[in-house]
Amino acid sequence: AGLLLTACGSDDDPAPGAAGAGTGATEKPVAGGSVTYAIDTEPTCFDIHVSPQDITAAIQRNVFDSLVAEDESGTFHPWLASSWETSPDLKTYTFKLRQDVTFTDGTRFDAAAVKANFDHIKAPTTKSRYAASLLGSYTGTDVVDQFTARVNFAQPFAPFLQAASTAYLGFYSPKTLAADADKLCGGGPVAVGTGPFTFTSYTKGQSIVLTKNPAYNWAPATAKHTGAAYLDTLTIRVLKENSTRIGSLTSGQIDVAGAVPPANVAAVEANGRLQVLRRDAAGSPYSLYLNTTLAPFTDERVRVAFQRGLNIDQDVKTVYFGQYKRSWSPLTAVTPSYDRSLENSWPYDPAKANQLLDEAGWTGRDSDGYRTRDGHRLTVAWPIIPATIREQRDVLGQAFQEDLKKIGIELTRPSLDAGTYLKEAYAGKYAVLDFSWARFEPDVLRLFFHSASTLAGGGQNAAFVKDPEVDTWTTTGAGTFDEKVRNDVYARTQQRVVRIGAVVPVYTPSSILAAGRHVHGIAFDTNAWPQFYDAWRDRK
Amino acid sequence: MLRAVGRRLARAGAVVLGAATLAFAALQLLPGDPVAVMLGPATTASPQVREQIRADFGFDEPVPVRYLHYLGDLVTGDLGRSYQLQQPVTALIGEQLWPTVQLVAASVTLAVVIAVVSAVLTAGRRSALRAVVTLLELVALSTPQFWLGIVLLTVFSFRLNLFPVAGAQDLRALVLPAVTLALPVAGVLAQVLREGIETALEQPFVVAARARGRSRIGVRLRHAVRHAAAPLLTLSGWVTGSLLGGAVLVETVFGRPGLGSLVLQAVASRDMPVVLGVVLLTATVVAVVFILVDLVQLALDPRLRTAAAL
Amino acid sequence: MTGPVGGVDGGPVGGVDGPLLVVDGLDVTFQVGGERVHAVRDVSFALDRGECLAIVGESGSGKSVTARTLIGLTGGRSTVRARRLSFDGTDLTALTEARWRAVRGRHIGLVLQDALVSLDPLRTVGAEVAEPLRVHRLAARDEVAGRVRDTLADVGVPDPARRARQYPHQLSGGLRQRALIASAVAAGPRLLLADEPTTALDVTVQAQVLDLLRRLRQEGLALLLISHDLAVVAGIADRIAVMYGGLIVEGGPAEQVLRDPRHPYTQALLAAVPTLHTRRSRLAVPVPRQPGAGPDGCPYAARCRLADERCRTELPPPAEADPGHSVLCWHPAPAPDPSGRSDPFRPSHPSHPSGPFGSAGPFGSAEPVGPAVLAVAETPPLAHMPTGSVPAAGMPTEVARGEVLLDVDGLSRRFRGPGGAWQHAVDDVSFQLRAGETLGVVGESGSGKTTVARIVLGLLAPDAGTVRFAGVPWNGDGVLERDRRPHRRRIQAVQQDPLSSFDPRYTVERIVGEAVAGSRRRGGRRARRDRVAVLLDQVGLGANLLGRRPRDLSGGQRQRVAIARALAPEPALLVCDEPVSALDVSIQAQILDLLADLQRDLGVAMLFISHDLAVIHQVGDRLLVMRDGRIVESGELRQVFAQPAHPYTRELLAAVPRPAESASRAMAR
Amino acid sequence: MTNIDTRTDIDAGTGSSPETGGSPETGSSPGAGIDTVLTGGARRPGPRGWSVPRPGVVSVPRPGVVVAAAVLALAAFVAAAPGLLTDAAPTDIDPVHALAGPGAGHWFGTDQLGRDVFTRVVYGARTSLLLGLAAIGLAVAGGVVLGLATALGGRGMKRILTWLTDVTLALPPVLLALLVVAVLGAGTANTVIAIAIALIPVYGRLVRTEAMLVLRSGYVEAAVGLGLRRGVVVARHVLPNALGPVLVLATVGFGTALMYASALSFLGLGSSPPSPEWGLMLSEGRDFLQTAWWTGVFPGAAITGTVIAVTVVGRYAQARFAGRVDWRAGR
Numbered sequence A: 001a002g003l004l005l006t007a008c009g010s011d012d013d014p015a016p017g018a019a020g021a022g023t024g025a026t027e028k029p030v031a032g033g034s035v036t037y038a039i040d041t042e043p044t045c046f047d048i049h050v051s052p053q054d055i056t057a058a059i060q061r062n063v064f065d066s067l068v069a070e071d072e073s074g075t076f077h078p079w080l081a082s083s084w085e086t087s088p089d090l091k092t093y094t095f096k097l098r099q100d101v102t103f104t105d106g107t108r109f110d111a112a113a114v115k116a117n118f119d120h121i122k123a124p125t126t127k128s129r130y131a132a133s134l135l136g137s138y139t140g141t142d143v144v145d146q147f148t149a150r151v152n153f154a155q156p157f158a159p160f161l162q163a164a165s166t167a168y169l170g171f172y173s174p175k176t177l178a179a180d181a182d183k184l185c186g187g188g189p190v191a192v193g194t195g196p197f198t199f200t201s202y203t204k205g206q207s208i209v210l211t212k213n214p215a216y217n218w219a220p221a222t223a224k225h226t227g228a229a230y231l232d233t234l235t236i237r238v239l240k241e242n243s244t245r246i247g248s249l250t251s252g253q254i255d256v257a258g259a260v261p262p263a264n265v266a267a268v269e270a271n272g273r274l275q276v277l278r279r280d281a282a283g284s285p286y287s288l289y290l291n292t293t294l295a296p297f298t299d300e301r302v303r304v305a306f307q308r309g310l311n312i313d314q315d316v317k318t319v320y321f322g323q324y325k326r327s328w329s330p331l332t333a334v335t336p337s338y339d340r341s342l343e344n345s346w347p348y349d350p351a352k353a354n355q356l357l358d359e360a361g362w363t364g365r366d367s368d369g370y371r372t373r374d375g376h377r378l379t380v381a382w383p384i385i386p387a388t389i390r391e392q393r394d395v396l397g398q399a400f401q402e403d404l405k406k407i408g409i410e411l412t413r414p415s416l417d418a419g420t421y422l423k424e425a426y427a428g429k430y431a432v433l434d435f436s437w438a439r440f441e442p443d444v445l446r447l448f449f450h451s452a453s454t455l456a457g458g459g460q461n462a463a464f465v466k467d468p469e470v471d472t473w474t475t476t477g478a479g480t481f482d483e484k485v486r487n488d489v490y491a492r493t494q495q496r497v498v499r500i501g502a503v504v505p506v507y508t509p510s511s512i513l514a515a516g517r518h519v520h521g522i523a524f525d526t527n528a529w530p531q532f533y534d535a536w537r538d539r540k
Numbered sequence B: 001m002l003r004a005v006g007r008r009l010a011r012a013g014a015v016v017l018g019a020a021t022l023a024f025a026a027l028q029l030l031p032g033d034p035v036a037v038m039l040g041p042a043t044t045a046s047p048q049v050r051e052q053i054r055a056d057f058g059f060d061e062p063v064p065v066r067y068l069h070y071l072g073d074l075v076t077g078d079l080g081r082s083y084q085l086q087q088p089v090t091a092l093i094g095e096q097l098w099p100t101v102q103l104v105a106a107s108v109t110l111a112v113v114i115a116v117v118s119a120v121l122t123a124g125r126r127s128a129l130r131a132v133v134t135l136l137e138l139v140a141l142s143t144p145q146f147w148l149g150i151v152l153l154t155v156f157s158f159r160l161n162l163f164p165v166a167g168a169q170d171l172r173a174l175v176l177p178a179v180t181l182a183l184p185v186a187g188v189l190a191q192v193l194r195e196g197i198e199t200a201l202e203q204p205f206v207v208a209a210r211a212r213g214r215s216r217i218g219v220r221l222r223h224a225v226r227h228a229a230a231p232l233l234t235l236s237g238w239v240t241g242s243l244l245g246g247a248v249l250v251e252t253v254f255g256r257p258g259l260g261s262l263v264l265q266a267v268a269s270r271d272m273p274v275v276l277g278v279v280l281l282t283a284t285v286v287a288v289v290f291i292l293v294d295l296v297q298l299a300l301d302p303r304l305r306t307a308a309a310l
Numbered sequence C: 001m002t003g004p005v006g007g008v009d010g011g012p013v014g015g016v017d018g019p020l021l022v023v024d025g026l027d028v029t030f031q032v033g034g035e036r037v038h039a040v041r042d043v044s045f046a047l048d049r050g051e052c053l054a055i056v057g058e059s060g061s062g063k064s065v066t067a068r069t070l071i072g073l074t075g076g077r078s079t080v081r082a083r084r085l086s087f088d089g090t091d092l093t094a095l096t097e098a099r100w101r102a103v104r105g106r107h108i109g110l111v112l113q114d115a116l117v118s119l120d121p122l123r124t125v126g127a128e129v130a131e132p133l134r135v136h137r138l139a140a141r142d143e144v145a146g147r148v149r150d151t152l153a154d155v156g157v158p159d160p161a162r163r164a165r166q167y168p169h170q171l172s173g174g175l176r177q178r179a180l181i182a183s184a185v186a187a188g189p190r191l192l193l194a195d196e197p198t199t200a201l202d203v204t205v206q207a208q209v210l211d212l213l214r215r216l217r218q219e220g221l222a223l224l225l226i227s228h229d230l231a232v233v234a235g236i237a238d239r240i241a242v243m244y245g246g247l248i249v250e251g252g253p254a255e256q257v258l259r260d261p262r263h264p265y266t267q268a269l270l271a272a273v274p275t276l277h278t279r280r281s282r283l284a285v286p287v288p289r290q291p292g293a294g295p296d297g298c299p300y301a302a303r304c305r306l307a308d309e310r311c312r313t314e315l316p317p318p319a320e321a322d323p324g325h326s327v328l329c330w331h332p333a334p335a336p337d338p339s340g341r342s343d344p345f346r347p348s349h350p351s352h353p354s355g356p357f358g359s360a361g362p363f364g365s366a367e368p369v370g371p372a373v374l375a376v377a378e379t380p381p382l383a384h385m386p387t388g389s390v391p392a393a394g395m396p397t398e399v400a401r402g403e404v405l406l407d408v409d410g411l412s413r414r415f416r417g418p419g420g421a422w423q424h425a426v427d428d429v430s431f432q433l434r435a436g437e438t439l440g441v442v443g444e445s446g447s448g449k450t451t452v453a454r455i456v457l458g459l460l461a462p463d464a465g466t467v468r469f470a471g472v473p474w475n476g477d478g479v480l481e482r483d484r485r486p487h488r489r490r491i492q493a494v495q496q497d498p499l500s501s502f503d504p505r506y507t508v509e510r511i512v513g514e515a516v517a518g519s520r521r522r523g524g525r526r527a528r529r530d531r532v533a534v535l536l537d538q539v540g541l542g543a544n545l546l547g548r549r550p551r552d553l554s555g556g557q558r559q560r561v562a563i564a565r566a567l568a569p570e571p572a573l574l575v576c577d578e579p580v581s582a583l584d585v586s587i588q589a590q591i592l593d594l595l596a597d598l599q600r601d602l603g604v605a606m607l608f609i610s611h612d613l614a615v616i617h618q619v620g621d622r623l624l625v626m627r628d629g630r631i632v633e634s635g636e637l638r639q640v641f642a643q644p645a646h647p648y649t650r651e652l653l654a655a656v657p658r659p660a661e662s663a664s665r666a667m668a669r
Numbered sequence D: 001m002t003n004i005d006t007r008t009d010i011d012a013g014t015g016s017s018p019e020t021g022g023s024p025e026t027g028s029s030p031g032a033g034i035d036t037v038l039t040g041g042a043r044r045p046g047p048r049g050w051s052v053p054r055p056g057v058v059s060v061p062r063p064g065v066v067v068a069a070a071v072l073a074l075a076a077f078v079a080a081a082p083g084l085l086t087d088a089a090p091t092d093i094d095p096v097h098a099l100a101g102p103g104a105g106h107w108f109g110t111d112q113l114g115r116d117v118f119t120r121v122v123y124g125a126r127t128s129l130l131l132g133l134a135a136i137g138l139a140v141a142g143g144v145v146l147g148l149a150t151a152l153g154g155r156g157m158k159r160i161l162t163w164l165t166d167v168t169l170a171l172p173p174v175l176l177a178l179l180v181v182a183v184l185g186a187g188t189a190n191t192v193i194a195i196a197i198a199l200i201p202v203y204g205r206l207v208r209t210e211a212m213l214v215l216r217s218g219y220v221e222a223a224v225g226l227g228l229r230r231g232v233v234v235a236r237h238v239l240p241n242a243l244g245p246v247l248v249l250a251t252v253g254f255g256t257a258l259m260y261a262s263a264l265s266f267l268g269l270g271s272s273p274p275s276p277e278w279g280l281m282l283s284e285g286r287d288f289l290q291t292a293w294w295t296g297v298f299p300g301a302a303i304t305g306t307v308i309a310v311t312v313v314g315r316y317a318q319a320r321f322a323g324r325v326d327w328r329a330g331r
């Protein structure tokens, strides 16, 4: 989750969820063969319980199963749990587990395994950087019987089912946890799960090899088929250079390339041997968060002027060649409780921006053409950590600098190292911070805008919003399954933070995959991660 | 001789110790809370987790104590654990060493072959060929290496499909990276070697040899080449350094595993133990190369043997 | 064996009539950048079997190029033209590279100028000596080692078997030179071209090498000996050719050329040689700069006191002064008068007009001085030399002696030598130097002369012993630089290599001015400038050099500037460390004259270091002979020269080459 | 071999035989030879008697030097007055004309944001050249301090500084720069610092060698003999003379600095946008090699061209200088 995400798809894809390849829908899948899939980021840690990286979860999704599966509409389906019950106070979840599931080391999957895994995640020694937060106020798991597990929370915890559907809360064999817990970050065969593939080998910097788990027979309803995966092996290669990755694909040296740069999409689409697969990411789009506690952004008019002075439509289109959609809300369009009414409600309006700035008293101009007030230039700083730039966000930033210059705001981009960034930005010393956060769950709004969700405390409230109503709304949303209530409070939240200029949603990251036409059945899950369980390839 | 080796070993030891200290100092200079840095901006780690990490990595100990621990661990060959990968640095380096060694070895061979051929063929001739070759060498060593790699890749792999793009599967995959890494080094070596041959050819003993009836070729082979080897050898340290440094770029471009990508990733994620491990390893390798070069030079040049008895 | 060169191989020795080597009309030019350098111009000579021809001439006159052309290695971008170039009947101009190779080393050997670097430092001496044998396949593989040993033994290398296994740097200079000669003669050539074979060597070693060459010649080897030093060739050459500016300006039988030099250049060259007989006499004939010659003129015109317009535009035709004695000059000196004495200048030329220095300057005297060599031709051999040689007119014999100026007591200094062992560079050296006196120090290379000088100059601290200067502690015994600094200006130095003693960025004015600046004559820039000009004038340099940088000065000018700088602080003591050994003989002579004059005029004391006895003899009052860091002999100069007490001193004296000696020997024949 | 690195390493104390023209350095410390790389090795004249005037000692023919000097002059001119060559501003974006090919309107085409590549290359000259100059200037300044301190300092100081130099020289410059960036963070200023730190030991060593030579030269002895104070001698003679060859080498080092800067940019650790900097532009353009080659090729050509020109001119200067410095060694 978060910054290091690689995200997904587009709404003009007619087959959401299972973006079948080309004409594949009519062909009959064949088992066997192998596929090489190139990714752009190498996981720093393969331990799903520790790492916050999307790429880790995306890869491990093929190796680890979850209790439940979530579909496009936000509905949960049985997976390792055949059924579940929630206590009315939303503090207790009781799962009935499938009884036919075994880990690839032969261990049976049961309630004890659930307990072992959840306890492991929460143990401080695990040093979980994300999974533990998905468990919220977890207090423990009761093994009711061999195949019944009861998960308890201190607070009402509605987002738990969604959390339980992610790979981060996947299950290791208890044996593994007992013997090799400290080796899990390194990946490889020690990572034993119940999934359709086993983690056969990992050569750092080069490849990750997954092989079919022939015994697999517990696919969720969201999958296209049941039984074992079609592919014998899935080789995942790390090719960081965009040109290398795309070049390898066009020259036929790999079968699937992830993270296709928008610049290359047109060329790939024009190539008769290739196809493009995509899906928009769920969660929070790439957005700028304006520090409401730091001058000049303490003035709402300045924030809104900033928001309206950015020609987001055009900039996003130019930088991403029309491949990424611009965003209107702090939730992406595919996320549950997305408020469609925000669309086009705050278009590019330099006139309005100028007027607001004039009203705010920024009426002077200096020799460089920037606005001034009392002899001070209207300048805001947006720090950049060069090492973590991706998706050409620096280029987008340059376009923004030019936009703002037109309305007289100077946007500076000081280069920071991570340490300084964390220290200073988190202490509220900078006016603008940028994030995206992939999660198929509107609860991210709480992460970003609840006043208790401070940056320093592990939250993401980068705009330093302190709005009691927002706090109430997001807490309410996290405490209920009632779709109406949720839609209502989340819509209010979205509107509020946009209206007060706390956030400037920019674009929806999209997971764009390019594959040879001989590859079929690659599906995206709700997190926009490509899944290879249903994938198969033409045999020569 | 033994004394000479001993002295050099001591000097190399001092260098390695210095590199270790330097590395440790760099670690202390990192701004910000090391735990926060380690976790990065996109995390939801709880305060307990942060405390746990702090304790695990000994961030709460005073600096001198940590330095001593660090040195003590070094002596036992323990380079610490990676912040990000949570594995022993020695293991990480161990598994990344081989691809880099392969790459560097191939490049050295290639560079030396190219340099020798180009230098011997064009030394001492003020011909058009010499001018062209010199210009090519200049281009090779004046073009950013990553760019060279990308261009080679585009032409030979994407367009002509002669070589696999990336990875380290087989020897064919080694060709383009090795060429990319070797070209600038070959450019320098060729120029120095040519210089050496030309200088040697101007030496009186060469004329003396020809006055005894040696042929032009004979003089080059019997006299000049050995002399030209000496300046080449003094470059070995630089070559080692620049190959190891270049590996960072080349491995990234070609998506090869190796120490270069390891250290780059570590720098980006500020995984200092890994950075330090690689730095230390490199310093050691360079120091060892210098000992070897010194000894080879002793073997090659009898004049130094008397002096080396010092 | 049948080689590729007809007449050289196969034929019976001496089967071809005529001289072994004939050079006729040799012309060599080099293309340097856009310029043509005419290095050798119309050179002709012949060499018989077993004969020795010496080519002398100053640096850059084309001697080496001539030698290298004879072995087909002119090198560079050269053009070689000749009417005839034949060796033993073979036309050398027609040889292909392959056939040249068969000649080189096999029939003609070359000993290169720079002995110390002419052996491949990475190969054993044996390998180098064996090279001609191997290349020409003159010995079976297993015989080579034996042949090498024999050859090394032949040239007088002791313990040849061990030496053959050693590397050049492990050999002393003399041994190296011998090894080089061995490698040149190993294949038994009939002609040896020896290019300055003794230049870098100590006198005693030099004498040994000359002996070796003499012996080889007696064994039938024809020898082309090249040197810039007439004294060296005098004792060995049958005939002498004098080169200047690429031309052979004079050539003939050795004794004739030495006795009756006809060309002004030869005369000047002979006059410039300091010998043991020219003490305190003027060596050099000062010649004002004159307009240079055109491309077709006589190259010596620029320096010639006799030059006129014709000399500058037209090359004189070769003329025979005597049978076999040719001279290339419009104004050759006439044949010697019957008495055997000669003063070539007086009868045929008007006396020289005053130079630019005016008659008051040290060189103002227009009085011509006859070449000393001629004057001493009849002087009895050295051992019988009377204690008072005849000083030249106007020269004081003695300089008034004063207080003890420098008191050196028990100096020792060690250095770590190669191999790590401590070696004494200076070992218990004591001496005194009085005001106004000149103390000469001789000794061969490495004997510690420079070390003594540096300690005296306070640039190096001794390990033991003290130096007192004018009664105050000066060095040793914990004297600090701080204490010395105020008195520093009273001791000044003139170094061997003046160029390296100048800051390359400084002009002459600044160089000398820096020495003036701190003196009592503190004043404005103008005052300093005037003082510099006076100093330059004192050393015979014009004010036009003020703005020059050291690199743009000739060797003689540089040394004069160095002397001017040393004089600027008006020192009481001048330490001269080999001040002339890097200079050509003629310039060396001028500098020696200058130093003598200055000492007479200024009364400054001198510590004068040289490895050349003749030079010391020229200027010294007293003499120290050093060997291995110790003083082996000391005393009044004349005393020591007349009655050397220490065997080493005797050896040194015996080794000094004497051009006059050979001339007289030749006459006695 | 070059003049500089064949001189006996003073601290190693193992004298090479004085009579050889090119005896190798003994007891070489790490980093020996780096000078050679920087210089490319201009020729030393042969020993006496063979030192023939050869104007063309550089391995590049003379017309090459002229062309190189012209290229440099052009680069300097462009950097000084970019406004004369183009009306546009380097940051003006024009999304409508993004990625237009080279043509009449845009000589070098436009980049992803529709900025004129020609304009950016022109303005990039200033940033890049300044970056290179700043880095090399810092490196030389640091090198002078380090080198002089080593040469003039007492025994202990000498030891410590030599050791420090050895240690830093044992790390490849790219790695050292990476280490510095890891500590300081990326960015233009830090790039400059990183490159400077990576090069300081090289120049320090050079200055030390030069200073030692000057210290042992006849003219320093002469100055001491005149009773001048140590400080005066250092300021008047040692520093200016030791600096000469170092400055000449710095020209070539300037090219090296540019290359390192572009490497850091490629690794995403270099200067920060939107300042037009050649390395950054090149590295941004690499993703467009297949689709819009002009975005990378022109900045790349600018780097390569400038570096070649600087190298050629620097080497030529060094060869010209070689004759001057050679005799200072006292030979």
Ligand SMILES: Nc1ncnc2c1ncn2[C@@H]1O[C@H](COP(=O)(O)OP(=O)(O)OP(=O)(O)O)[C@@H](O)[C@H]1O
Pocket (backbone or CB within 6 Å): C030, C031, C032, C037, C038, C039, C057, C058, C059, C060, C061, C062, C063, C064, C065, C066, C074, C075, C076, C077, C113, C228, D049, D052, D053
């Ligand atoms: N390879 C060459 N290229 C160009 N010029 C040369 C070459 N060799 C010699 N010369 C020039 O030819 C002239 C004669 O040189 P040569 O070496 O014969 O002088 P020399 O009489 O031997 O002097 P020395 O006493 O210094 O050895 C000099 O002006 C020299 O510069």
Ligand SMILES: Nc1ncnc2c1ncn2[C@@H]1O[C@H](COP(=O)(O)OP(=O)(O)OP(=O)(O)O)[C@@H](O)[C@H]1O
Pocket (backbone or CB within 6 Å): C415, C416, C417, C424, C425, C426, C443, C444, C445, C446, C447, C448, C449, C450, C451, C452, C611
């Ligand atoms: N700085 C030094 N370090 C080591 N050895 C030295 C040093 N200076 C002089 N020596 C040694 O001391 C001895 C005497 O040297 P010195 O230079 O005084 O001799 P010299 O008589 O001047 O010889 P030359 O005639 O060659 O100039 C030599 O063996 C020399 O190698």
Ligand SMILES: [Mg+2]
Pocket (backbone or CB within 6 Å): C063, C064, C065, C113, C195, D049
């Ligand atoms: Mg010569």
Ligand SMILES: [Mg+2]
Pocket (backbone or CB within 6 Å): C449, C450, C451, C577
């Ligand atoms: Mg001496």
Ligand code: NI
Pocket (backbone or CB within 6 Å): A001, A002, A003, A004, A005, A052, A053, A054, A437, A438
């Ligand atoms: Ni994420």
